[in-house]
Every structure is written in structure tokens, then in C-alpha cells.
Amino acid sequence: DAKTTQPNSMESNEEEPVHLPCNHSTISGTDYIHWYRQLPSQGPEYVIHGLTSNVNNRMASLAIAEDRKSSTLILHRATLRDAAVYYCILRFHGGATNKLIFGTGTLLAVQP
Amino acid sequence: DAGVIQSPRHEVTEMGQEVTLRCKPISGHNSLFWYRQTMMRGLELLIYFNNNVPIDDSGMPEDRFSAKMPNASFSTLKIQPSEPRDSAVYFCASSRRSAFSYEQYFGPGTRLTVT
Numbered sequence: 001d002a003k004t005t006q007p008n009s010m011e012s013n014e015e016e017p018v019h020l021p022c023n024h025s026t027i028s029g030t031d032y033i034h035w036y037r038q039l040p041s042q043g044p045e046y047v048i049h050g051l052t053s054n055v056n057n058r059m060a061s062l063a064i065a066e067d068r069k070s071s072t073l074i075l076h077r078a079t080l081r082d083a084a085v086y087y088c089i090l091r092f093h094g095g096a097t098n099k100l101i102f103g104t105g106t107l108l109a110v111q112p
Numbered sequence: 113d114a115g116v117i118q119s120p121r122h123e124v125t126e127m128g129q130e131v132t133l134r135c136k137p138i139s140g141h142n143s144l145f146w147y148r149q150t151m152m153r154g155l156e157l158l159i160y161f162n163n164n165v166p167i168d169d170s171g172m173p174e175d176r177f178s179a180k181m182p183n184a185s186f187s188t189l190k191i192q193p194s195e196p197r198d199s200a201v202y203f204c205a206s207s208r209r210s211a212f213s214y215e216q217y218f219g220p221g222t223r224l225t226v227t
Contacts, residue, residue, distance in 0.1 A: 032214075043116075043203045043218030044155070087155075091214065099145065099168060100216060102155040 004088045009107040012078045020073040020106055022088030031090040033064060033071050034100065039084045044102070047073065047086070083110045114138075116219035118204050124225045130192040133222045136185055137206030145205040145216060146179055146189050155203075161187065162209060194226045 005023040012018040024033065035047040048055055048062045050071075055062040061074040075082055087105040117136040125131055137144050145160040159169040164181045172179070176195070181187040191198055201223050205216040 034214075036216075038155075043205070043221050044216075045218065046215040049214070099157055099160055101157065102147075104154055 004090060004103055006086075006088050006103065006106045008104065009109065011109045011111060012075075012082075013111050014080060015077050018075040018078045018082070018108065018110075020075075020086050020088075020108065021070065022072070023070045024088070024090055025069045027068050027090055028092075030092050032092075033062065033068075034089045034091050035060070035062065035073050036087045036089065036100070036102075037082075037084040038087070038105070039081075044087065049091075078108075078110045080110050080112060083108055116204055116206055116217055118202075118219040118222050120222060121220065122223045122225075124227065125194055126227055127195055128193045129226075130190065131194045131198075131224060131226075133189040133202050133204075133224070135187045135189070135204030135219060137187070137204070138217055139185070141206035141208050141217070142184070143207045143209040143216075144181060144187050145207075146187070147203040147205065147218075148200045149203065149221075150200045158189070191224075194224075196226045199224055199226050 032049050032051050034049040036044040037047050038044040048057050048060050050062045050064055063072045085105040085107050087102050089100050119134045143162050146158040147155055148158055149155045156171055158171045159179045160167055161181045177191055179189045201221045203218050203221045205218040207216045
């Protein structure tokens with residue numbers, strides 16, 4: 001499985017935008033970029049995913065580099081509830097496998 | 113929908129005892145995953161099922177671990193005998209495996225402590 005690299009931790013202030021980077025230089029053409037987050041004492045939850053084009057949903061935006069070797073998860077206005085570990089995962093869509101391989105993620109701290 | 117249901121939420125047992133963790137996936141989902149999370153190793157995939165059939169159990173640590181899915185609405189993860197190093201949070205997740213939906217929905221986890 002292709003690997004991702006994320007900073008161990010980041011800090012943000014409440015109400016400000018947060019840009020969480022992810023490098024995936026060995027991504028293949030069939031890999032989708034998925035983001036999950038894990039709030040304290042909870043299971044991970046899906047945030048967003050994309051292939052080539054930028055994606056928006058109610059939780060976040062995903063900006064994907066033109067060469068697809070990196071991506072950025074954007075939280076437009078961080079709240080205290082966004083403090084969590086954010087995981088960037090490459091995932092092949094199709095075939096018999098639909099598993100996720102989690103890395104170490106980025107621990108996001110949000111200051112009031 | 114109630115989401116993925118796991119029981120028990122907390123389990124404390126002594127080394128050598130059998131432990132059974134239970135999971136009820138979201139109705140209509142046809143893929144089920146068992147994960148283990150520790151501080152040292154992070155979140156690891158142990159095994160997953162598609163349509164009740166085990167597809168990949170390469171993450172199962174050793175023969176002491178076994179998982180079953182007798183029907184679409186129930187799965188178990190059993191550890192026999194348990195050891196202190198099995199202490200972790202065990203998550204179950206489910207998803208609807210289709211060309212258009214790949215989100216996994218996680219349960220609240222079972223915190224296992226083996227003394």
C-alpha cells in the first residue's frame with residue numbers, strides 16, 4: 001500500500017482556518033485520498049475523500065495537488081470540537097478489497 | 113439508525129481468560145472490520161469480512177485471536193487465552209461496499225484491560 005506522511009501535530013486558534021497537509025509521493029492512479037478523524041475517546045469518523053479534483057462537503061474541503069503527490073484538508077473555521085487526530089489514507093477503489101490502513105495522523109489542537 | 117453497536121464497552125479480565133467482543137454492524141452494510149488501537153502501534157486492521165466471509169485476516173496477531181461473522185448482523189472477536197499485551201481499544205466498523213460508497217462507520221469501541 002502506498003504510504004502517506006503527515007506532521008505529528010498542529011495548532012490552530014478557534015474560528016480560524018486550518019490547513020492539514022499530507023504527502024503521498026508514491027500514490028498510484030487508482031488510489032483515492034481519504035481523510036478520517038478521531039475525536040478523543042471515540043472511533044474514527046469519515047471526513048472526505050477525492051481522486052483528482054478538489055472536493056467540498058459540510059465538514060471540510062480537500063485540495064489535491066495537480067500531480068496528486070500531496071493534498072490538504074481544509075477546515076474553514078476551526079472550533080474546539082475539531083480537536084482530533086486527522087488521518088490521511090490512500091485507498092484503492094474497486095476489486096475485492098476495501099480496507100483502510102491508518103498511519104499515525106496529525107493531532108490537531110484548537111486553542112480558544 | 114443506531115450506528116455500529118459494540119459490547120461490552122469496557123472489559124477487565126485476568127490473564128488466561130477467554131474474552132469475547134461483540135459487534136452489530138449498521139443494517140444493510142455488507143463489509144465489517146475489526147481494528148485494534150494502542151498507543152504504541154496506533155490503529156491496526158485485524159480482519160475484515162465481505163458478505164459474512166473473511167477476506168483478509170493478515171492483521172490477526174496470532175492463533176489466540178479468532179473472529180466470526182455468522183450472519184449479516186453480528187460478529188465476534190475472541191481472544192483465548194488473553195494476555196496483558198492484548199490490552200487495547202478494539203473497534204468494529206462497517207461499510208456498504210459499492211462503487212459509490214466506501215465510508216467506514218466505526219463503533220464506540222471496547223476498552224479491554226487484561227491484568
